[in-house]
Amino acid sequence: MENLIEINNLTFSRSGRIIYDDISLQIKKGKTTAIMGPSGIGKTTMLRLMGGQLLPDKGDIKFKGESIPNMRRNRLFEVRRQMSMLFQSGALFTDMSVFDNIAFPLREHTKLSESTIYTVVMLKLQAVGLRGAADLMPAELSGGMARRAALARAIALDPELIMYDEPFAGQDPISMGVLVKLIKALNDALQLTSVVVTHDVTEVLTIADYIYILAEKKVIGSGTPEQIKNSDSPLVQQFLQGQADGPVPFHYPASDIAQEFLGRAS
Amino acid sequence: MKSKKAELLVGVFVVLTIAAGLMLALNVANNSMSGSDDTYTLYAKFDNIGGLKVRSAVKVGGVTVGRVDNISLGSTDFTPIVTMSILSEFDQFPETSSVSILTSGLLGEQYIGFQPGFAMEGIESLGQGDYIEDTKSALVLEDLIGQFLFSSNDG
Amino acid sequence: MNWLINLGASTLNRLEMFGRATLMLFGAVVAKPQPLKLIPLTIKQIHVVGVQSLLIIVVSGLFIGMVMSLQGYTILVSYGAEGSLGPMVALSLLRELGPVVTALLFAGRAGSALTAEIGLMKATEQLSSLEMMAVDPLRRVIAPRLWAGIISMPMLALIFSAVGILGGHLVGVDWLGVDSGSYWSIMQATVDWNKDVVNGIIKSIVFAFVITWIATFKGYDSIPTSEGISKATTETVVFSSLAVLGLDFILTALMFGIE
Numbered sequence: 149m150e151n152l153i154e155i156n157n158l159t160f161s162r163s164g165r166i167i168y169d170d171i172s173l174q175i176k177k178g179k180t181t182a183i184m185g186p187s188g189i190g191k192t193t194m195l196r197l198m199g200g201q202l203l204p205d206k207g208d209i210k211f212k213g214e215s216i217p218n219m220r221r222n223r224l225f226e227v228r229r230q231m232s233m234l235f236q237s238g239a240l241f242t243d244m245s246v247f248d249n250i251a252f253p254l255r256e257h258t259k260l261s262e263s264t265i266y267t268v269v270m271l272k273l274q275a276v277g278l279r280g281a282a283d284l285m286p287a288e289l290s291g292g293m294a295r296r297a298a299l300a301r302a303i304a305l306d307p308e309l310i311m312y313d314e315p316f317a318g319q320d321p322i323s324m325g326v327l328v329k330l331i332k333a334l335n336d337a338l339q340l341t342s343v344v345v346t347h348d349v350t351e352v353l354t355i356a357d358y359i360y361i362l363a364e365k366k367v368i369g370s371g372t373p374e375q376i377k378n379s380d381s382p383l384v385q386q387f388l389q390g391q392a393d394g395p396v397p398f399h400y401p402a403s404d405i406a407q408e409f410l411g412r413a414s
Numbered sequence: 415m416k417s418k419k420a421e422l423l424v425g426v427f428v429v430l431t432i433a434a435g436l437m438l439a440l441n442v443a444n445n446s447m448s449g450s451d452d453t454y455t456l457y458a459k460f461d462n463i464g465g466l467k468v469r470s471a472v473k474v475g476g477v478t479v480g481r482v483d484n485i486s487l488g489s490t491d492f493t494p495i496v497t498m499s500i501l502s503e504f505d506q507f508p509e510t511s512s513v514s515i516l517t518s519g520l521l522g523e524q525y526i527g528f529q530p531g532f533a534m535e536g537i538e539s540l541g542q543g544d545y546i547e548d549t550k551s552a553l554v555l556e557d558l559i560g561q562f563l564f565s566s567n568d569g
Numbered sequence: 570m571n572w573l574i575n576l577g578a579s580t581l582n583r584l585e586m587f588g589r590a591t592l593m594l595f596g597a598v599v600a601k602p603q604p605l606k607l608i609p610l611t612i613k614q615i616h617v618v619g620v621q622s623l624l625i626i627v628v629s630g631l632f633i634g635m636v637m638s639l640q641g642y643t644i645l646v647s648y649g650a651e652g653s654l655g656p657m658v659a660l661s662l663l664r665e666l667g668p669v670v671t672a673l674l675f676a677g678r679a680g681s682a683l684t685a686e687i688g689l690m691k692a693t694e695q696l697s698s699l700e701m702m703a704v705d706p707l708r709r710v711i712a713p714r715l716w717a718g719i720i721s722m723p724m725l726a727l728i729f730s731a732v733g734i735l736g737g738h739l740v741g742v743d744w745l746g747v748d749s750g751s752y753w754s755i756m757q758a759t760v761d762w763n764k765d766v767v768n769g770i771i772k773s774i775v776f777a778f779v780i781t782w783i784a785t786f787k788g789y790d791s792i793p794t795s796e797g798i799s800k801a802t803t804e805t806v807v808f809s810s811l812a813v814l815g816l817d818f819i820l821t822a823l824m825f826g827i828e
Binding site for chain 3: 497
């Protein structure tokens with residue numbers, strides 16, 4: 149199986165804090181790979197590294213064998229046309245209608261006629277079930293609808309790779325179900341490679357082909373959903389079952405509480 | 415449709431600006447002396463220029479024919495030299511013309527009054543770079559008072 | 570020692586910020602312009618920053634002209650020089666108040682809005698999303714706003730001065746009874762197109778550039794949280810107002826100071 153993205157020995161730190169320490173992972177072509185982990189470990193950062201918006205301190209990120217951090221700006225922009233990203237907030241352009249939002253990448257990067265663009269946009273909107281909402285402004289959409297509209301925009305140019313940043317966060321169960329179904333359907337229909345960054349365990353186990361679990365700056369577990377479920381790593385089990393305390397401590401690092409009070413009293 | 419409306423309003427904005435610019439150009443500013451208008455230069459030496467400034471008017475009988483371009487001090491005789499640029503359409507002033515520094519009203523600004531001399535045969539017109547010989551300096555109030563005091567003592 | 574370290578650190582910070590601002594400007598304006606895409610976007614932004622500031626500019630211009638006329642009249646009339654009302658109103662508007670007051674109003678009305686808009690676009694990941702769509706946000710978002718500001722503000726300043734002179738006429742001539750002929754004719758004799766009007770326009774172009782640069786940079790560089798955006802918006806108004814007043818002195822000294 150061919151790797152679309154390979155991350156080798158990546159180290160990344162921000163404002164002096166190390167976020168990733170020498171990690172490696174592979175995204176296989178045509179598969180859905182999930183990157184999971186507790187919040188605050190920089191899962192979004194991983195996607196930005198893959199998109200070339202951030203540069204690693206050490207290590208390399210390869211897209212189809214080509215190193216992203218070493219790309220020149222023009223080449224990076226060309227490569228980015230083959231990928232797209234679904235942001236957590238949707239990131240629809242607030243000054244355009246839903247239709248214009250989805251037409252935007254087409255108008256920027258293709259020379260299609262307006263009538264072709266109309267057809268393409270309507271097809272994409274139909275795919276996410278929002279054809280009736282084409283003339284609404286983003287502010288008039290609910291959170292779930294905004295994310296679906298953003299998904300339509302992300303697939304407008306038929307990319308090879310879609311990166312989903314927390315696609316299920318803050319969604320009601322129905323929207324979540326819709327999104328899970330959409331992501332699955334898109335992957336099957338378009339043969340896309342997907343990277344899903346999330347901490348919603350149950351949804352991911354149903355759609356992912358391969359899962360990486362990140363914690364404490366490292367990859368703590370990886371494998372197919374079956375392998376992950378049967379993993380004997382206590383960290384992985386804590387994450388899957390949502391236990392409050394365990395290898396990932398409940399408390400933010402602090403001195404012992406007894407000492408703190410005693411120290412204050414003295 | 416929304417962008418059409420925006421374009422229309424921007425068009426209105428541009429028209430308003432042009433209207434404002436035209437009003438400033440035609441009604442407010444004096445641009446008869448600016449830019450490409452043809453002028454020629456005359457010089458005059460004064461003993462005292464009083465409050466004359468660069469850009470003060472040069473007038474013949476109240477009609478502005480030019481402006482003061484520069485004021486400098488002669489390097490050998492230490493008298494002020496006033497450079498005037500005069501509109502080319504007034505190029506027939508005879509050599510015998512005289513200039514004096516006058517004040518418009520009691521507190522008004524000072525300007526150069528230009529008295530054309532008599533045109534006779536054998537007297538040429540003033541041209542580019544000529545000096546006007548006959549000049550009367552500005553009246554300085556303190557000098558006037560001094561003269562008045564001396565003359566009243568004599569009498 | 571501590572204060573010396575702080576001084577050094579803040580100087581370095583400021584230099585670094587200036588460097589980032591210059592890079593942004595360079596990326597937005599200099600590198601490979603695309604006029605076909607830029608012009609419609611700029612027109613849209615002129616609508617936002619220019620046309621929508623028109624009302625406040627016209628109203629302020631009218632009132633400032635009226636007040637100047639009233640104040641000037643009460644002073645000039647005691648010297649019997651109320652004929653000089655026209656040039657007084659016109660010169661102060663064209664040389665100073667037109668460019669400066671317009672710039673201050675523009676910083677408050679359009680500059681803060683630009684910063685907040687760009688900051689919010691950053692906070693809602695719209696800028697990142699542009700970048701991931703292989704569209705340069707500097708060219709797509711920053712450049713049209715910069716151009717729109719630089720084009721709109723001198724236009725607003727011209728309108729401000731013209732309306733102010735009309736307001737002065739309204740009070741001076743129609744109300745206080747200065748002769749209309751002398752209001753205009755003495756004004757015409759005194760005001761020079763090149764020295765007064767053009768210099769005023771040059772001033773407002775400089776102010777426009779500085780304000781829009783600060784406003785777009787503050788938005789682009791803001792910390793994408795509600796607190797960060799409110800701080801950036803405040804800084805835009807404060808910095809650009811100070812910059813306008815400081816630059817105004819320098820420009821005035823260069824233009825009118827030494828003859």
